[in-house]
Amino acid sequence: MDVKNAFLHGDLHEEVYMQPPPGVDAPSRHVCHLRRDLYGLKQAPRAWFKRFVTMIRVAGFSPSDYDPVLFVQLSSHGRTLLLSYVGDMLITGYDVERISRVLSPNTFEILFLALALLIIGQL
Numbered sequence: 001m002d003v004k005n006a007f008l009h010g011d012l013h014e015e016v017y018m019q020p021p022p023g024v025d026a027p028s029r030h031v032c033h034l035r036r037d038l039y040g041l042k043q044a045p046r047a048w049f050k051r052f053v054t055m056i057r058v059a060g061f062s063p064s065d066y067d068p069v070l071f072v073q074l075s076s077h078g079r080t081l082l083l084s085y086v087g088d089m090l091i092t093g094y095d096v097e098r099i100s101r102v103l104s105p106n107t108f109e110i111l112f113l114a115l116a117l118l119i120i121g122q123l
Helices: 044-058 096-103
Strands: 015-017 032-034 070-073 077-087 088-093
Touching: 044 077, 088 096
Parallel strands: none
Antiparallel strands: 015 032, 070 077, 077 088
8 A cells, every 4th residue: 555645644743834835926135935855855754654643543453563664453353454654555354344444545645556466574
């Protein structure tokens, strides 16, 4: 799965100013005050990940003790695992209903890339 424009969903907590991009007609010596994250900002990946972790915890997942980008949820049907890498995710488990709810794009626009037929590794 891929979160469309993932880095643009982060919350910007710093005061960030930039020169107007090429093609923008702005008076000289004027700058742009950013209200949202942009690709290329050094804080954009961290801001996106913090927002993602907040959302995934609300959905009932807990971070793994072994990997900070692996999230686990236990249910009567077994465990559901969600692995995040930048704006991409891999989710697996036996609880089809839980996976369907996580996959419903209620917060972010999610693009389903492919079904993972083989996952290399061991839990």
